[in-house]
Amino acid sequence: MTSTLNADPAELAKFSELAHRWWDPESEFRPLHQINPLRLDWIHGQVSLSERQVLDVGCGGGILADAMARKGARVTGIDLSTKALKVAQLHALEAQTPNVQYREVSAETLAAEQPASFDVVTCMEMLEHVPDPASVVQACYTLVKPGGWVFFSTLNRNPKSFLFAIVGAEYLLKLLPRGTHEYAKMIRPSELARYCRQAGLELGQTRGMEYNPLTRRYWLSADTSVNYLLATRRPVAGT
Incomplete structure (x- = not known):
């Protein structure tokens, strides 16, 4: 790994340690399994995924990538x-998931190799784990x-997301392993919007994601104060 690679070795090690548990819905990755249908339906509601060339940046063990292929x-x-990629590849073989492949490559490197190659790019729960999120947005x-x-x-x-996503999710409810998120790396919607505009992306729908610890249910809403999703488009030249 070169020093210029936009990745944090500690972050990679953290997720590699847990890689073998990625497809266990009762493991540390339970929240990802629970929110995946919400993410998938939201994306598919914006653009039909059928027959599209799709790239999932920061795919981990392949939970979203596998679902989009299906x-x-x-x-x-x-x-x-x-390790996470090996888990993703093994799952695709075992589940016989059609039309999904995995590569160990950064978004920036792939952007230099294959510019303007995908109909849809997803980058979910990943920007808060890299040193330079704006670079990933530009690559997308x-x-x-x-x-x-x-x-x-x-x-x-913000203070609410610190309380809910770190204190609540990692320490009190133990939904995630301690240390999964660093407060300083979290990204305000205004910051992500700025990265997108600077890259040339047009901003679209924003949605929040909420969680009820009593019912253990997630849902999408207008509340972007903790988890949020943002749809963007690359404009067509001349429009």
Whole structure:
């Protein structure tokens, strides 16, 4: 790994340690399994995934990539965690998931290799784990075709999100392993919007994601104070 790679070795090690548990719905990755149908339906509601060339940036063990492939997309998942990618590949083989492939490559490197190659790019729960999120946003712009969609999800940075996403989720409810998120790396919606505008992406729908610890249920809402999702598009030249 070169020093210029936009990745935190400690973050990669953290998720590599848990990689073998990625597809266990009762493991530390239970929240990802629970929110995945919400994310998938939201994306599919913005743009039909059938027959689309889709890239999932920071795919981890492949939970979203696998689900998008089952919606009819031709999916490439990329990540820099070797162990997580092996888990994703093994799951695709065992589940016989069609039209999904995985590569160990950064978004920036792939953007230089394959600019304007994808109809849809997703980057979910990943920006808050890299040193330079704006660089990833720029790479996503480069990777998507003109007129194509880029979808992000991440964590807001404010006292409420600190209380809910770190104190609550990691320490009290133990939904996530301690240390999963660092408060300083969380990204305000205004900051993500700025990264998108600077990259050249047009802003679309924003949705929040909420959680009720009593019913253990997640749902999408207008409240973006903790988890939120943002839809963007790369404009077509001349429009």
